[in-house]
Amino acid sequence: MGTRWSARIVDPPAGCAPAIEAVLARVIDQMSNWEAASAISRFNCLPVGQWMMLPREMLVVLRAGLEMARLSGGAFDPAIGRLVAQWGFGPPGGGPAARGPGAPWTAIELDAERARRIADVALDFSGIAKGYAVDAVAAALRGLGAAHFLVEIGGELRGEGVKPDLQPWWVDVEAPPGLPVPTLRIALCGLSVATSGDYRRYRMEGDSRLSHSIDPARGAPIAEGVASVTVLHDSAMQADAWATAITVLGADKGMALATRHGVAARLVQRTGGEAQEYMTPALAAMLD
Structure with missing residues (x-):
């Protein structure tokens, strides 16, 4: 995944x-799109229209990704691999991103255990797989009998139980560098947190910051402005996907969607060297 983990x-x-x-x-x-022999890479190389049996965990993530695409109106899209590669944030050799009549995710069909592409799109789980991995590690630890732990993969975390001093797993959410944002400190007790930010993976073109977060509607990196989005959720996979969707939708539409669905989220908007903070009612209630 190109990142580190800790437990x-x-x-x-x-x-x-x-x-x-x-x-x-x-x-x-x-x-992993970076492994040529992975299930997702093999799926992306199949002829359009050919079905493939998917491993159980990949099927779980794909179903969750397609549901988030539906909820977000395509702001989260698990089939934008061609766009990710086109803008230099994925493995090379992904092929050009053709703009069809529909959103990329609508070109993925599923039945009970199989999937196929009905257009030349490519799956990319970079906005959801780390969160799933956090959930899967937590489940494995619970299966071994562990009751108190903190798992972190690339900035996505889940806490269970308490520390040896009976304190919860307190976590300070990373603030975007250079922006005066109040510290968001949260207690992870049976709770997960994910943050998406324009300061983690990006590149500069002249004076423009190109984020790794791709807006499927524009076919390009998101417009500058959203510095970070943090989401708290029972599921790290869901937190990961929601953070991506809100980032793409932006402050107004993204936080409105999160509010409608009762999602605990904070968004930090970058305006020059200043920051504006937005918080959903669900998160505000948790902090009271």
């Missing part, structure tokens, strides 16, 4: 490290 476990049962490594290896084998 802090209170009284860890035997076998935690190999269990975590097995989960991550499985996710990479199924969902």
Whole structure:
């Protein structure tokens, strides 16, 4: 996934490290666009119209991604791999991004255990797979009997139980560099958090900051402005996908959508060197 992971476990049962490594290896084998032999890479290379049996976990993530695409009106799109590669944020050799009559995600068809492309689009789970991996690692630890732990993969976290001093797993949300934003401190007790930001993966073209977050409607990186979005959710996968969708939609539409669905979210808008903070009622209630 091109990132790091960590797990802090209170009284860890035997076998935690190999269990975590097995989960991550499985996710990479199924969902990494950077591995030519992964399930997602093989799917993207199939002839248009050909069905493929998908591994169970990849199928779970694809179904969740398509549902988020529906909820967000396509702002989150798990089939924008061609656009991601075109703008230099994916593996090379992805082919050009053809603009068809519909959104990329609408070109993915599913049945019980199979999927196919009905147009030349490419799956890309970069906005959801890390969150799924966090959930999967947490499930593996619970299966081994661990009750108190904090799991982190590339800035997406889940906390269960409490620390040895009986304090919750307190986490300070990373603020966008250079912006005067109040520290958001949260207690992760059976809760996950994900943050999407324009300061993590980007490149500069002249004076313009090109974010790795792609707006499917524009076929290009999101317009400058959204510095970061943080989402708290029971599921790290859902938090990851919601953070991506809100980032693409922007302050007005994104936070309105999150509010309608009761999502706990904070958005930081970049205006020059200043910052404007937005918070949904669900998050404000959690902080009271």
